Amino acid sequence: MCDARGRTVSQLQVAATSAGYAQLLQWADNAAAGRAVTWAIGGTRHYGLGLARYLAGNGRQVAEIDSTRHVGRRRTGKSDPIAAVVQDMAPGLVEAEYGLGALTAAQLLLSWSHAGRIRSEAAFGMLSGTAPVPVSSGRTDRHRLNRLGDRQLNRALHTIMSAKRATSAGVRRPGLPAS
Secondary structure, three states: EOOOOOOOOOOOOOOHHHHHHHHHHHHHHHHHOOOOOEEEOOOOOOOHHHHHHHHHHOOOOOEEOOOHHHOOOOOOOOOOOHHHHHHHOOOOOOHHHHOOOHHHHHHHHHHHHHOOOOOOOHHHHHHHHEEEEEEEEEOOEEEEOOOOOOHHHHHHHHHHHHHHHHHHHHOOOOOOOOO
């Protein structure tokens, strides 16, 4: 619970269940001592959704405190340890490629490991699970994608390419800056 200046006055940890939400609501009502309370909840589209619904269902005023406006924009400072490590290992990497955030860059660096590990584009394709594998039989000559390889690297590549594809055709998702 915070005061009017945003300073933490008191806090309580409860289970993310209806019983926990009821306990939290009772605690907040007692602590507020009859004063009006606005519930500021982060992540109401994800982990805070259950609490936001419970409070709204009980007639409480609920406000979302975080939004997707920051997606794709560089935040000031380096409070995120993963972003700090990426910046330390590969300065400018995140800024150089659109669609590349701290987590995807960290996955690329983790999979790359060291100079000399990936000697060619074919080796990178095999590592990332994007290399075509022949599945021919008789007169049929076909290929499929490699199901092996580093799945986390494959997901990082998919994230980057999805962001690039979304902006390459002039289509912008809300909250993403123009490239």
